Amino acid sequence: MVTIYDIAAKANVSAMTVSRVINNTGKISEKTRAKVKKVMEELHYVPNQNARSLVLQQTRILFLLITDITNPFYTTVSRGAEDAAKRYGYRLLFGNSDESLEKEADYITTILTTRVDGVLMAPAGDPSIPHLESLLKHQVPFVLLDREVPGIECDIVLGDSKEGSRRLVGHLIDQGHRQIAMVNGSSSISSARHRLEGFKEAMKLNDLNYDSAYIHESSFGPLKDLSKMNNWLDQLNPFPTAILAGNNVLAYEIIRLLRYRGMRIPEDISVIGFDDFGPYADLDPFITVAAQQAYQFGYMGIQMLVERIQQEDKSGPWKKIVLPAELIIRRSVRALD
Structure with missing residues (x-):
């Protein structure tokens, strides 16, 4: 496996210089940056994401936790969330709680151990409050989706x-x-x-x-x-x-x-x-x-989450978006005399 020391030796620079090029930190001339990147391409170097995360204190990973992937509403929400995450340069992990508090608790543990940058979440219900408090305790930014939880102040996207x-x-x-x-x-x-x-x-x-x-x-x-x-x-x-x-x-x-x-x-x-x-x-x-507006639920939810992650003060003021529903009249209603 190619390491930054291999890159440094071939480019005739220090390992620290290679690290700064990978993480886009520090002052490095464009000539040196270009030389290091060229060697990285020649050696087919793939950066160690975990190490990079430790340097930047970011993983560029978001987590989407919904309650029922079989529901077409949440399927479309997921599409919108994925598109927004990609636009803002994040990868998106996914979990499905099946309206179960037990499964939701397991996913919260996964979220905390994975060190994701933020969470877009449709909670199982009001009893989800300990899970959300756990995210707050560990300073993991989150946006709620489709459902409010009394006692929790946060950014949220709701339908009317x-x-x-x-x-x-x-x-x-x-x-x-x-x-x-x-x-x-x-x-x-x-x-x-x-x-x-x-x-x-x-x-x-x-x-x-x-x-x-x-x-x-x-x-x-x-x-x-x-x-x-x-x-x-x-x-x-x-x-x-x-x-x-x-x-x-x-x-x-x-x-x-x-x-x-x-x-x-x-x-x-x-x-x-x-x-x-x-x-x-x-x-x-x-x-x-x-x-x-299922797609907008997901897309706008990720937008709000990224904005919250990028803010220095992650404790408010909180934003609340309420999206109206459209009445679509079809043939399932009979007019009575």
Whole structure:
């Protein structure tokens, strides 16, 4: 393996000079710099990244931690984050917590031992606070994505979940629906709480009664067992004419259950959802959705993270970006007479 001492010997300079060329530090003439780089190319030298990191106190590595890679929203978020990282000269490592606090804790350990420069993270929920406090303790800059955690002050990129949900329910009401149900994520997740708030607000604005019996709390991730949701539907009387899904994964699960029950959409029941279905949404997914700007979540999140890393004062003031969702009307809602 070629070392900086081999480079120094052939270029007839000191090892310190070679180190300064590699790390772009110190005062070196352009002639000497060019000579050293030429020898590096001739010997096919690859810098030792770990050693370079010790000199610069930077790894030029960022970490993206999301909750569900199977969700098209997070797939597109990852694309935006990767593009931004590349633009700013960083490599991007990736982790998927599966909405699990245990897996999230393991990734936090990996992040701390890898010595990444910063983290863009969608937390599993409010109980993630010890993990975020660990990042703060070790002075690892981070930006939260899609979800807030009470008690944690930091940079964050959010979607307007409350307004998006309000518009979805408003659309159902405009089409004549009055008996509306909702399948939502865990109340320990801020975006799920905001979407429920939007549901309640739309009902109130249209003088409709809110009944908590018509709200089913589930997981934002894929469901192995639909029996709880099925039992919930069995207990609803009168049966809802429409269901709002808290995200796109839940929309899929709801449709799967309704078809198992022999129900047609929208002929027998209408279904709408939060988040679109990724880069292939133009292939006629038929579901009316509040589509978030997933790519911008990732891209802007990395931008904010890099800005925070480059600031001397990493303790604030904090930035908060709220991206609006777009109501996309398709064919999953039936207009009632």
